[in-house]
Amino acid sequence: MNDFKTNINWYPGHMTRAMRKMKEDVKLVDLVIELVDSRVPLSSENPDIESLTRGKKRLLIMNKADLADPDVSEKWAGYYAEKKVDVILADSRNSSGKKEIAAAINKSMAEKKARDLSRGILNRPLRILVAGIPNVGKSTLINTLAKKAVAKTGDKPGVTKGNQWIKISKGVELLDTPGVLWPKFEDPNVGVRLALIGSINDNVIPLGDLACNGLLFLREKYSGCLNKTYGISEEGSPYELLIALAKARNLLKTGALPDEERAAKLFLTDLRAGRLGRISLETPNL
Ligand SMILES: Nc1nc2c(ncn2[C@@H]2O[C@H](COP(=O)(O)OP(=O)(O)O)[C@@H](O)[C@H]2O)c(=O)[nH]1
Ligand SMILES: [Mg+2]
Known part of the structure; x- marks a missing residue:
């Protein structure tokens, strides 16, 4: 990530x-x-x-x-x-x-x-x-x-x-109390993880990039999960995975092109709600 x-x-x-x-x-x-x-x-x-x-x-x-x-x-x-x-x-x-x-x-x-x-x-x-x-x-x-x-x-x-x-x-x-973050993430992966679980306001995040990070992570750590949930092949770049997801769910924009923005939102919603299974995004260094 x-x-x-x-x-x-x-x-x-x-x-x-x-x-x-x-x-x-x-x-x-x-x-x-x-x-x-x-x-x-x-x-x-x-x-x-x-x-x-x-x-x-x-x-x-x-x-x-x-x-x-x-x-x-x-x-x-x-x-x-x-x-x-x-x-x-x-x-x-x-x-x-x-x-x-x-x-x-x-x-x-x-x-x-x-x-x-x-x-x-x-x-x-x-x-x-x-x-x-x-x-x-x-x-x-x-x-x-x-x-x-x-x-x-x-x-x-x-x-x-x-x-x-x-x-x-x-x-x-x-x-x-209202939820509070802190001003600087020393490790950028912390920001990605917090965005993936929905603790950072989506309005300030490039959702396509975020979804690609999540897709890559799942393919590496939970192999087979994307295929099982969306029926897509897990080959190719993260962007290609996002496009495959858009096509699989028939999310199209003008000109019948795959809508990566809506695909990103769908994927993030599914991930956050546990629809991709029980997933941990971080493991302790023991
Ligand atoms: N699956 C699951 N969802 C939860 C759990 N606790 C809270 N939620 C959901 O997470 C969202 C945020 O909860 P909220 O209590 O408003 O979080 P707060 O911002 O920390 O006060 C809500 O949609 C809750 O229904 C939990 O233990 N499991
Ligand atoms: Mg609250």
Whole structure:
């Protein structure tokens, strides 16, 4: 995934403001839950959130585990275990991972109660900040934990605007935050991976190039998958694959020419929704 050379502006001004706000909010909380995307756990962990929340108790959630390759996710679990990072695999739309998350919250609650009691403080709620890059499922997780739709969700970045405290049970309050990226990706592949999972606004990305990167990756790592999904041959350049896909799905533009733009959008939508199977875009270097 090396030929994605564009100066895209994925760090709009509202993210600078959101980070500033988070810096204040973090002072109020007992626990930080950071969500990453199981398909790209390392690339989707925001280094700025890590430094902003240093010193706070942290819980990492590998969300959208239902979309990731289970064998690769197992490797990631091993990777984090070795680093002594608390991590839970979850599908925040369903209850998978919910029990472990509730247990971790209860543990924090008990620790906080003991701490507060020793200082003579009674009945102060446990406050949790839920953070992560756009579109990783923060709002969905909060709704699942709260057992009702209290936080707005949507399959695109930027749905959560203001910060809102949400009571999820007696004595536990969560703060949903807008997704934030960071100003510079040291490794351009990080940008490509985040664009592929839909955490960067599609409007600022050359979608044809992005789709070609994804097609190339799938052909290399998940051989046979494109053939199975679209009935196309996996031979040729990534651009040829895109054209083959357009033809296979009868996506044509003026002059009956294959429409690579629509083919790119279709492919990205399918990939993000898991219609090409359970795919991980990143493997740990063990
Ligand atoms: N497959 C799958 N989709 C999820 C999961 N969690 C959230 N989503 C979907 O991802 C999209 C973004 O979710 P949202 O909660 O708005 O993300 P946020 O931007 O981090 O608050 C929505 O379409 C959700 O339905 C999950 O664990 N698995
Ligand atoms: Mg949200």
